[in-house]
Amino acid sequence: MNEMDSEKRGEIMLADYHIHLENGPFTLDWLERFIKRTDELGIEEIGVAEHFYRFVEARSCLYNDHIAPRQTQHLEEYLELMVRAQQKGWPVRIGLEVDYIPGKEAAIERALKELPLDFVIGSVHWLGDWCFDSDPASWEGRDLAAVYHDYYITLAQAVESKLFDILGHPGNIAYFGHRAAPDAMRRAEDTWLTRIKGKNICIEVNTGGLLRQARAHFPRLELLRRICDAGFDITLASDAHWPEDVGHGFTETHRLLLQMGFKHTCRFHQRQRKLQSL
Numbered sequence: 001m002n003e004m005d006s007e008k009r010g011e012i013m014l015a016d017y018h019i020h021l022e023n024g025p026f027t028l029d030w031l032e033r034f035i036k037r038t039d040e041l042g043i044e045e046i047g048v049a050e051h052f053y054r055f056v057e058a059r060s061c062l063y064n065d066h067i068a069p070r071q072t073q074h075l076e077e078y079l080e081l082m083v084r085a086q087q088k089g090w091p092v093r094i095g096l097e098v099d100y101i102p103g104k105e106a107a108i109e110r111a112l113k114e115l116p117l118d119f120v121i122g123s124v125h126w127l128g129d130w131c132f133d134s135d136p137a138s139w140e141g142r143d144l145a146a147v148y149h150d151y152y153i154t155l156a157q158a159v160e161s162k163l164f165d166i167l168g169h170p171g172n173i174a175y176f177g178h179r180a181a182p183d184a185m186r187r188a189e190d191t192w193l194t195r196i197k198g199k200n201i202c203i204e205v206n207t208g209g210l211l212r213q214a215r216a217h218f219p220r221l222e223l224l225r226r227i228c229d230a231g232f233d234i235t236l237a238s239d240a241h242w243p244e245d246v247g248h249g250f251t252e253t254h255r256l257l258l259q260m261g262f263k264h265t266c267r268f269h270q271r272q273r274k275l276q277s278l
């Protein structure tokens with residue numbers, strides 16, 4: 001197959017499994033702007049994954065002074081919109097991005113029970129009471145090796161919780177570009193990979209970091225290669241918060257994934273995983 005054919009095939013078959021509507025209203029008009037962008041790019045399906053913490057229904061799972069002013073949305077409104085979009089035949093899947101907080105496993109399980117979801121992404125944005133991707137000034141004076149160690153331990157616990165279909169953006173600890181020394185980073189990643197070996201979780205390849213100060217995929221490519229060698233399934237995700245960012249970096253990333261040896265990505269329907277050839 002020549003390059004043009006494979007390019008075309010790739011564009012047709014890709015899905016973007018991490019989109020946020022939170023900068024607009026829960027209306028079909030706003031959602032349609034994201035769909036239009038996928039049409040332009042030839043992306044076949046999108047998975048919307050609103051931040052669970054934004055909903056009042058998430059209060060038992062995550063609530064603090066930082067969250068309080070943002071925890072104002074109602075889950076019913078979001079789910080109704082998404083179900084209507086599916087009924088119209090729009091290529092959308094219903095998801096949530098849920099913060100993994102150690103000790104909150106039972107609360108998360110209860111809160112998600114019986115929701116009409118296609119997939120749940122588990123993400124780590126908090127280490128204790130520190131939200132590490134909201135304010136670069138909060139990084140001042142931190143021991144980066146210790147931060148990376150804590151982050152990857154928490155990321156392993158998120159997988160071990162078995163609460164999630166997809167593990168969101170591993171390595172987003174580099175969000176603002178802070179990186180531990182190479183050997184410390186590698187040690188932290190090794191610990192994580194060893195702990196999650198053989199676990200039934202799909203790992204997200206998030207291109208959103210390319211637009212952030214990290215200027216890198218989450219996971220970074222070196223780690224992604226090892227995730228491939230370990231045989232994990234993946235999703236491809238832009239983490240777009242605006243229609244124009246849907247599918248950002250997908251063409252190049254698709255090529256990288258094929259080069260690394262990935263054969264397929266995953267899609268989800270009612271929390272069942274389905275493999276899709278790359």
Ligand SMILES: [Zn+2]
Nearest residue numbers: 097123168169
């Ligand atoms: Zn996230």
Ligand SMILES: [Zn+2]
Nearest residue numbers: 018020097239
């Ligand atoms: Zn996100």
